[in-house]
Amino acid sequence: MRILQRNTTRVVATAAFALLAGCAQMNPQPAPPAPVAYNPPAAAVAAMPTADATHYRIGFASGSSQIDSAGMATVASVADLIQANAALTATLVGTADALGSDASNMALSKKRSIVVHNALLRTGKVAEARLDTRWVGERQPDATPELAVRSVEIILH
Secondary structure (H helix, E strand, O other): OHHHHHHHHHHHHHHHHHHHHHHHHHOOOOOOOOOOOOEOOOHHHHOOOHHHOEEEEEEOOOOOOOOOHHHHHHHHHHHHHHHHOOOOOEEEEEOOOOOOOHHHHHHHHHHHHHHHHHHHHHOOOOOHHHEEEEEOOOOOOOOOOOOOOOEEEEEEO
16 A cells, blocks of 8 residues: 555656746746847948938838838839949948837837838839948937938938
8 A cells, every 4th residue: 555655646746847937838938139230331331421311211200110111212212322323332321210119129120121121122123232220219420410310211321
């Protein structure tokens, strides 16, 4: 009888352990998203005389990364210019306003830059190698002229 009780105790303990281990794995906590790093334009672009660069701006609603019709017209114009001049490259700099946290603003400005980047590629007139995609959140990079908030600045150079 004692052997039966010991074996039963072992089986119950093993079953309880397996049940607890299984429950612990059923609801794992998701890892927090990795923070988006600050990615300002290269110093050479920031220090470039305005006569050597042409600036275009695509504005966004607060908290949005959707390009409106005016923004799509700007994308089309910029794509035409890049296609017509093989020497041109474009630096895209996404920005955000001061609403929200630094991390959320950095992620939003990155998303805006990527949306404009992809819109330029979808025109079929711009090669990816001619685009440099950057983002700064709500921060203003050193030696860069004041960037508009809630926008993607397109700097042709």
